[in-house]
Amino acid sequence: MVSLCQGRNLAVIDCLQGNLALLWDVLAATEWICHGMDYDLKMLRKSGCPQPRAIFDTHIAAKLCGFESVGYAHLVSLFFQTKLSKEHQKADWSRRPLSPSLISYTAKDVLYLEKLKEILSRLLQSLGRREWMEQSCKRIQRKIENSFLNSTQQLERMEGIHKLDSLGQSILFELQQWRQKLALLRDIPPFKIIPTEELIQMSFIVAHGGSILKIPAVKSLEKEMLGDLLQAIEKGKQNEAQKEPFVGKKLFFLDREAAKRFELLKNKRNKIASFLGIDPSLIASRTILTEMAINPKSARQKLIEDNKLCPWQADLLGI
Known part of the structure; x- marks a missing residue:
């Protein structure tokens, strides 16, 4: 609607x-x-x-x-x-x-x-x-x-994606596409079709040679929907060789100097947020502050280009 x-x-x-x-x-x-x-x-x-x-x-x-x-x-x-x-x-x-x-x-x-x-x-x-x-x-x-x-970006943000091998990720990609189309058709949120964690579980089971037909969420699907789901799985299997595996959540390592910069940025952010009367995370999340601390010279341009930060936020932090 x-x-x-x-x-x-x-x-x-x-x-x-x-x-x-x-x-x-x-x-x-x-x-x-x-x-x-x-x-x-x-x-x-x-x-x-x-x-x-x-x-x-x-x-x-x-x-x-x-x-x-x-x-x-x-x-x-x-x-x-x-x-x-x-x-x-x-x-x-x-x-x-x-x-x-x-x-x-x-x-x-x-x-x-x-x-x-x-x-x-x-x-x-x-x-x-x-x-x-x-x-x-x-x-x-x-x-x-x-x-x-770039639909693959949606998968990169899924909790648990890193647990799947390349075959499982390829299957998950197609299952996610199937669920999204069905959700649009029915005008309901995708998770009401099948929750994301169950899509990941299904992808893992199929990638390891198991059957998903006994999973309650699958058993409850209408015949036509189940047929489309199985087709999506087969498409994922066929496309596996053509896809690069997704990288899970990015891990950051802070050396001593970067850790100092992080603390300075965090304290500065918190003081500014308190003065302005807004939530500190609205200026920058801890993840964003970490990226700034690791790459202080190039962080501003890269974060703005990647649509992770606005110029006003960077200006407040002085980067």
Whole structure:
């Protein structure tokens, strides 16, 4: 489902019905207002929607304004004295027709976004952080676009990927592609098809000559879905020889000098964050600080090029 609100116009669109090309044209030409843009943008891009002209993420904006609790329901309650219901969060959105209560629930997800943007924009402007907001949203757009163009990056971030050999990783890649397509078709998060840890378990079992047919998540699949899953596994086996194994989580080693630089950067970050009234991780995570400490001369350019850091963050830290 896609929920849209502009002024007094509110729409809930069923993505499983009809051609959405006209909708994509409209969305691509406008600025989106989202709360937590990562998931929405990934799903819409994979459904065929082009990159939007710009995005204003109220989740990021609230963080930059210094709010400790930045959930959408909390912000709506804070600014509009309205309590949003959570009763349908775990509903089965693949069933048709959707009940009026589900339609009303998803409509309210966007009802307050425009007004929330106005409030947060004024706060950002008064704090001198509007440019930080724009840089942060653009960085995430670029990061998601790169991930969209290079699907293997999604696997590199999976917990447990390093436990698989090249055959297992190739199978996992195809299973992940299968799950993503099915999730888009059913308009539900991928983990509701089969959790990621079970995809990894299945890949490991198949790579070591075992059968996955007795796994509960597999046994519960419809016949057609199971056939597509088995085809994905076979494709993974055939492609194994053509793929390079993925590297697991990057490990960093800090020598004595780098460790000193890390502590100095961390202390500086924490002092700046305390002065600005924002979460220290919003300026830089420990992983980012580690990369800065290891490569102090080249870190700024590389981290910005890799869409891990914004210029405003680097400027605050003086790198």
